[in-house]
Amino acid sequence: MTDVSKKQSAELATERTFDYATAPESRDIVQLQDRYGLFIGGEMTDARSGELHPSLNPATEEELAVVSYADAEDVDRAVGAARDAFENVWSKRPPSERAKTLFRIARILQERAREFAVLESLDGGKPIKESRDVDIPLAAAHFFYYAGWADKLEYAFPNARPKPVGVAAQIIPWNFPMLMLAWKIAPALATGNTVVLKPAETTPLSALLFADVLRQAEVPPGVVNIVTGDGRAGAELVKHPGIDKVAFTGSTQVGKEIQRTLAGTNKRLTLELGGKAANIVFDDAPLDQAIEGIVNGIYFNQGHVCCAGSRLLVQESIQEPVIAKLKHRLGRIRVGDPLDKNTDLGAINSREQLDRVRELVAAGVEEGAELYQPPCELPERGYWFAPTVFTGVAQSHRIAREEIFGPVLSVLTFRTPAEAVEKANNTPYGLSAGVWTDKGSRILWMAQRLRAGVVWANTFNRFDPASPFGGYKESGFGREGGRHGLAPYVDISS
Ligand code: NDP
DSSP states (O other): OOHHHHHHHHHHHHOOOOOOOOOBOOSTTOOOOSEEOEEETTEEEOOTTOEEEEEEETTTTEEEEEEEEOOHHHHHHHHHHHHHHIIIIITTSOHHHHHHHHHHHHHHHHHTHHHHHHHHHHHHOOOHHHIIIIIHHHHHHHHHHHHHHTTOHHHHSTTSOOEEOOEEEEEOOSSSHHHHHHHHHHHHHHTTOEEEEEOOTTOOHHHHHHHHHHHHTTOOTTSEEEOOOOHHHHHHHHHOTTOSEEEEESOHHHHHHHHHHHTTSOOEEEEEOOOOOEEEEOTTSOHHHHHHHHHHHHHGGGGOOTTOOOEEEEEGGGHHHHHHHHHHHHTTOOBSOTTBTTOSBOOOSOHHHHHHHHHHHHHHHHTTOEEEOOOOOOOSSSOOOOOEEEESOOTTSHHHHSOOOSSEEEEEEESSHHHHHHHHTOSSOOSEEEEEOSOHHHHHHHHHHOOOSEEEESOOSOOOTTSOBOOSGGGEESOBSTGGGGGGGEEOOO
16 A cells, blocks of 8 residues: 555544434425327327326335327327427417427426426436536527527528438437437427427336427427337337438437438438447546545446546546545445435336346446446335446446446556556547546647547536537537537438
8 A cells, every 4th residue: 555545544444424314305395197099280189099108216116107009000190299389380470489389398398397306316226416417407508509499590500501301210318318408409499390209118107297398388289299219219210201300319229220221311310329438547536525526436426428438537646546546436325225315325226227227237347357346225216326436447338338327436557658558549429538637738629639529628527508518420410509409400411
């Protein structure tokens, strides 16, 4: 042990710890129906398929509601409703009226924020402090932001006459259900398109509650249609001939399938896929701040984040203190009831995802990396995984190459900035990266060389509706957010 780490261990040992009393958020604000249909043409309708499945609370395995699974006929009805609304209503609506409608949606989301936050935590397992402070406020912010653009499109696309492309098929994942819904629906509606949205199988409930917001905001029937179901419904939607554009967020594997399906058609496509981001800490970084950034980078939303900082690259000279501080900080992460306002790490979203995390962690141990998990009690029921760090990770290990999508951090080291860039870019993905250093010039030097859609400097996992987000390589293509996020939804060819 070096002198520095000895001193730190002594400091950590004498530090006081705090016990927290539970502070559970009441779930009474959410009124769930026993059974949900599909939201098509402004009405909740029974699925023709007749197929129903429960949506579970991953923290308790309790059944929350029964949800309909759309089949090809249901998808066809939804696309028909969207086409009708596009041709006859929404594309003809003056842009300033579209803006008013989007502003109304944003304000209603703010008014009903607590209801949405509780539901998001119940159905998805994420801590209430994240759904309350991040997911729902950001979803509302996206509607506000794109409401502002609706009647100013000629400034976004100077010397062109932007026209809507038509009916958009939007397929979203389970990690940020409402936020992904807002990322997709807000720019599509602002530019005059109509939508068929397919939420993820394990988190359909907030999108179904959003149907109520659409009615409240007097969005005309058919402008937004919501078809729940599994991957089959998504696949039916992608191949439907009445679709003009597909926007997909999810796994690289399904993204590739969608690309194959669309090859040879003139449907537009944007893909926001996986990632394996490097979070790079230099020896001149403010270490305590960096530790918070590392923790936020990988344990935020249980690591179910496409841009999570899942590979920590630490400069070799500060490896010891960084690991010591990180392990200490991990011991302070509160794991448990997602509705408790003190909880930092909630439940893993589904049994399948938990199995995948376990499989990759077992591979890490098998391949020789050193596993660390702080002592923590996990609830007996539900899907849980302790915050995990692997040290001694080699670039060839699966845990350094594959997206784990769970609360698992792999630590690697580097000596020079050039080596950091080389290692950070040594991945098929390219969604995000983080750089921690005191030197502005080094931040710029690194940002120019990192092949990542977003590079955060001395922070991580920061999002803003005005800022474009998207990937390189197998992380997909196209940008969502910002002025760039309008482009996939407009035709400027004429
Ligand atoms: P998927 O890519 O399967 O799911 C994303 C969305 O696509 C869901 O709505 C899903 O429906 C739908 N879908 C599934 N199959 C098809 C298809 N053939 N055609 C059209 N749509 C389809 O992700 P998984 O839920 O299976 O997660 C697997 C892995 O993907 C994770 O472990 C993680 O690594 C990564 N992932 C990355 C995300 C990101 O944000 N980049 C988000 C989610 C996952 P359904 O839910 O009903 O299956």
